[in-house]
Amino acid sequence: PLRDDDNDVTVQEAAPKLKKPPLYKVILLNDDFTPMDFVINLLMQFFAMSTEKATQVMLQIHTQGVGVCGTYSKDVAETKVYIVNEYSRQHQHPLLCSMEEL
């Protein structure tokens, strides 16, 4: 009997078009006016850091000019930046929080 090879077509499956969403670093900038203990308490309150970790990150910002508070999805990073800047303004401190893509 004749073989029928017509049905050995190559099926190329479409790769799922799901790219991993980008991550964002939430950063704090140094300034000359915001008290160190305010920064430490803010890091503990909004970024779930221990006293030791918060002190370390605050000192890193104080000496290097900038420091990373955490890494989040875009939505979460935007919310963190917003609440931290609001909180600082409410307490009359010039502390600046920002974000950048990883």
Ligand code: TYC
């Ligand atoms: N430089 C500030 C001071 O000497 C402390 C400080 C640390 C301010 C971190 C902002 O993101 C900051 N009081």
